[in-house]
Amino acid sequence: MEVKTSLLDNMIGVGDMVLLEPLSEDSFLENLKKRFDHNEIYTYIGSVVISMNPYRSLPIYSPEKVEEYRNRNFYELSPHIYALADEAYRSLRDQDKDQCILITGESGAGKTEASKLVMSYVAAVCGKGQEVNKVKEQLLQSNPVLEAFGNAKTVRNDNSSRFGKYMDIEFDFKGDPLGGVISNYLLEKSRVVKQPRGERNFHIFYQLLSGASDDTLKKLKLYRDFSKYNYLSLDSAVVNGLDDATSFRTVKNAMQIVGFMEDEIRSVLELVAAVLKLGNIEFKPESRCNDTDESRVRDKNDLKEMCELLGIEQTVLERAFSYRTVEAKLEKVSTTLNVAQAYYARDALAKNLYSRLFSWLVTRINESIKAQTKSRHKVMGVLDIYGFEIFEDNSFEQFIINYCNEKLQQIFIELTLREEQEEYIREGIEWTNIEYFNNAVICDLIENNQNGIMAMLDEECLRPGTVTDETFLDKLNTVCAEHQHFESRLSKNSKFLNDHSLPHSCFRIQHYAGKVLYCVEGFVDKNNDLLYRDLSQAMFKANHSLIKELFPEGNPSKVNLKRPPTAGYQFKSSVGTLMKNLQTKNPNYIRCIKPNDKKAAHIFTPSLVCHQVRYLGLMENVRVRRAGYAFRQPYGPCLERYKMLCKRTWPHWRGPAREGVEVLMADLQVPTEEFSYGRSKIFIRNPRTLFFLEERRRQCLQDLATLIQKIYRGWKCRTHFLLMKKSQVVVAAWYRRYAQQKKYQRIKSATTVVQSYARGWQARKLLRELKHQKRCEEAVTTIAAYWHGTQARRELRKLKEEARRKHAVAVIWACWQGLKVRREYRKFFRANAGKKIYNFTIQRIMQKYFLGVKRGLPCMSPVDKNWPARPYRFLDAAHAQLRSIFHLWRCKKYRSQFSEERKAVYQEKLEASELFKDKKSLYPSSVSQPFKGDYLEISKNPKYQKLSNCVEEKVLLADVVNKINRANGKGTSRILLLTKKNVVLADQKTGQVKASVALPDLISVSVSTQNDGFFALKLKEGSASAVKGDFLLSSEHLIETITKLHHIGSTASDDGEQLDINISDEFLVQFKQDKVCVKFIQAATKNGNSASCKRKNNRLLEVSVPAATA
Ligand SMILES: Nc1ncnc2c1ncn2[C@@H]1O[C@H](COP(=O)(O)OP(=O)(O)O)[C@@H](O)[C@H]1O
Ligand SMILES: [Mg+2]
Secondary structure, eight states, rough: OOOOOTTTOSSSSSGGGGOOOOHHHHHHHHHHHHHHHHTTTEEETTTTTEEOOSSSSSSSHHHHHHHHHHTOOTTTTTTTTHHHHHHHHHHHHHHHHHHHHHEETTTTTSSSHHHHHHHHHHHHOOSSSSSHHHHHHHHHHHHHHHHHHHEEOOOOOOTESSSSSEEEEEEESSSEEEEEEEEEEOTHHHHHHHHTTOOOHHHHHHHHHHHHHOOOOOOOTTOOOOOOOSSSOOSSSSSSTOHHHHHHHHHHHHHHHOOOOOHHHHHHHHHHHHHHHHHOOEEEEOOOSSEEEEEEOOOOHHHHHHHHHTTOOOHHHHHHHTEEEETTTTTEEEEEEEHHHHHHHHHHHHHHHHHHHHHHHHHHHHHHSSOOOOOEEEEEEEOOOOOOOSSSSSHHHHHHHHHHHHHHHHHHHHHHHHHHHHHHHHHHHOOOOOOOOOTHHHHHHHHOTOOOHHHHHHHHSSSSSSHHHHHHHHHHHHHHTOOTEEEETTSSSSGGGGGTTTTTTTEEEETTTTTEEOOOHHHHHHHHHOOHHHHHHHHHHEEEEEEEHHOGGGGGGGGGOOOOOHHHHHHHHHHHHHHHHHTEEEEEEEEEOOOOOOOOTTOOOOHHHHHHHHTHHHHHOOOOOHHHHSSEEEHHHHHHHHHHGSSTTOOOOSOOOHHHHHHHHHTOOOOOGGGGEEESEEEEHHHHHHHHHHHHHHHHHHHHHHHHHHHHHHHHHHHHHHHHHHHOOOOOOOHHHHHHHOOEEEEHHHHHHHHHHHHHHHHHHHHHHHHHHHHHHHHHHHHHHHHHHHHHHHHHHHHHHHHHHHHHHHHHHHHHHHHHHHHHHGGGGOOHHHHHHHHHHHHHHHHHHHHHHTOOOOOOTTTTTOOOOOOOOGHHHHHHHHHHHHHHHHHHHHHHOOOOHHHHHHHHHHHHHHHTTTTTHHHHHHHHOOOOOOOOOOTTTTGGHHHEHHHHHHHHEEEEEEETTTTOOOEEEEEEEEEEEEEEEETTTOEEEEEEEEGGEEEEEEEOOSOOEEEEEEEEEGGGGSSSSSSSEEETTTTHHHHHHHHHHHHHOTTTOOOOOEOSSEEEEEEEEEEEEEEEEEEESSSSTTTTEEEEESSSSEEEEEOOOO
16 A cells, blocks of 8 residues: 655654745755755655755665656655656656756755756656657766766856756657757857866867877877867866766767767867867967068967868968958958967867867767657656856856846746746636836846847947947947946946945846846957958868858858857847747746755755755745645545644545545634635645644644554554463363373273283183083093993903804804715715816816907007907907908908009009108108199190190109209209100290109109208210209109109110119209219208208219208
């Protein structure tokens, strides 16, 4: 929640001078001093801010302060420049009222600092964003540039602005800055050529010489030594707290930010250097024949360097320093210049050069910072202008400056009164006329077009004939003598005739801020501000664009014979424009006061402050403000602040605030003439009434604080007590529970112990009884067992005795019977009956055995291995014999069923068995395979039609074999045909016969003992088929093929010679001329299951056979 505060809280002295009671100059100063001593440098007069220069940095400009004052009402917080800035900015942004901030005060009072604080505050609170920040930055950075060229160290201020500055900052409807326009007023250009004691020339000269790089200085033909330049005063060239070298870099940087081009910066520095050079040009007299002195440049080196720098022809400039051409209508008259005139011309040129450069800088900055959009802007003007000056020696400059301040005072009075009056009308309060001093009469004395001092001066300057400052004073003495604010020794007004404080060459004006004595010396010259045309023309001829631009009147094609407007006239019109401008805006005043002349902190010189208070018209200001009602406050905040003073409004007032305030005032019995009700504010006539309210409030607050404290303490104690009570109950409950738990557990364990003892005792008793019972039972059982045992043994003995007796009886009886039978049948037995019985028995056994065999015969399949088991061992041999007989018989039976073909097949199988069984490991796998013979179905297959036609005999075997190439051992598929007479090898694809071997030419066939299908056909040496040598073939049906070959071979041979079958793992074959050994080796299975063949050399062909898998 935002805390509602007021200016009236924790006030040191009074924050608003309007509330000063009693109001007098002394109390005013007293209040200022009190506040100043407590670091309260700001004090209000209504909405005007008085600012005392603290001459040290105070911690009151931090970002936190900015936040504190942001969006708060003016009277809500203690007086601060930020409050004024915030008020101005918000009324610009929210109420669309253009604002101007008028900062006045004498040199060194803190005007420039105040203007910078206002600008920085506005920059901090207005909108943000890339574009806005750039504009802000440019606006803020224009300050260092203008300060470097327009500020100088004076006795009053180390950084004194030597020009007046008015800056319009433009904002868009949102309150974001768009740009700005700067106007400058009357640069104190005399400083360029001469500085009072203890003061310096403009900062830029020192900054350039201290801060520029050696290279830059060389280019500008400058030395780092200040003492080398006549225009630089030496006694205070180095100022404590000012770092010229750093400032130079800051200025250059600021120029870049503002948007100066590199060559623009260079040109500006060249001009600055040129001014320094110009100061070093010195003249010497040269006597002429007609007794006049003519000036000549003494040492031309500086002139030369300057001319080089600016691209001016040296002779042209040199001439301009020696002659002066006066043009009148049709004639041109050239007169020579004496040394004094030459110096005057040189200084005039330097002053003009510098002041025009300064004006150009302002124009150039304006070009950069001007708002880019054409839409309507809201404007906040900040006027930082030299304050009223009263020196010992007051000249034309002071006259002009004081005139400006006079105008500002007038506008201040006008606007303050107007504002006051407007508020009264707005609030419906009757307007009471306010007595105040209107300085319009002084303004009139100075600026009146007919008989004003400035008009007189202009008239003198333009008048033909000899014109001097004295003639001007004479004129004033005649024209203004009657004016009540004009005083002069020689005026017709005889009352000053004896006033020795008024010298003859001076006149005095009674300004609103005090009397100022002006010395007329130099008025005419300064007003004329003459620069000889020869010089401006010489400048225009320069080969330097900036110089050319600064001296447009030097253009010979645009020679203007009219005199240029006088300095006074120019100033008057620009002040007129400024005043018009200010009148359209809502004014906000900051009146700066310096507390001492020593630029020192903590020192308050009452006389000095008093003087400023007087000439700033601050007392006047307070009186105007207090003329009607000293204090006013909107009803809401007023009720909020004082509602505790009346029971009916405290603590809450439900109705409208105004009625609440009415009730409050009635209740407090404030006399009705002391206040008035406006539409939205209450107006309090006298500060006394306000302080009465404040005092009552303070007391009431104390009572309220006590009440609040009392209630709070009561509440705190009560809550604390209740909390303790509640806690006590909880603690007690917990403790009781704990105690009960403990007690219960103790009782429980005691009970358990007692119980266990009791149970133990009972159990032991029971155990004893049970044991006794058991012993009794065991004793009974033992006794019974012994008794039964005795009885049973006795019985057993008796039974055994009886059985023995019965057995003896039976044996005796059997013996007796046997004896009887033998005696009876002995007579019936023959001698060999035993043998007959034996034979009969054997016959019976044999009969039974054969019948058993018959019944148990196995089935008729020759492969059935069953045979009934033998019943008697003595028949073993017969049983085996019978089994063999039965098997042979059943085989015969089986064979008798065979057809002729089947018989042939078995014949072949038999032959194969005879040939290969137990000789070649391939054999067993062939047994179950039927021998098909014609695997290719050669006669039926149309593909082999041609081949079958070639062969005359019946084909016994047709199969695809692999013919091994004799040279490399690789295989080629061939068809192998076997007929009764030939072995034919034909191409598998085409069926073309490749080789045909007549069977008689075949002498042997060789195969390995292993699991492979390789076979070699050995041919008779010299036979027709044996041209290429023996054949090495491989067949899937090796066993069948060889068997067939063997069979045919033996039947086909005429001489009954058998075809030789050679089974061995190494045999020789004849390939062409070579005898090659074919060797079979067992190989690990590598290329699948098939055997592979490889010709190792011309003696060896190796066949690797994979080991037979089980
Ligand atoms: N608010 C301030 N806080 C601290 N120092 C200040 C303040 N105002 C002015 N000064 C000091 O006073 C000097 C002169 O102030 P300046 O604004 O240049 O005076 P003016 O523009 O009125 O001639 C500054 O250089 C600074 O040292
Ligand atoms: Mg200043």
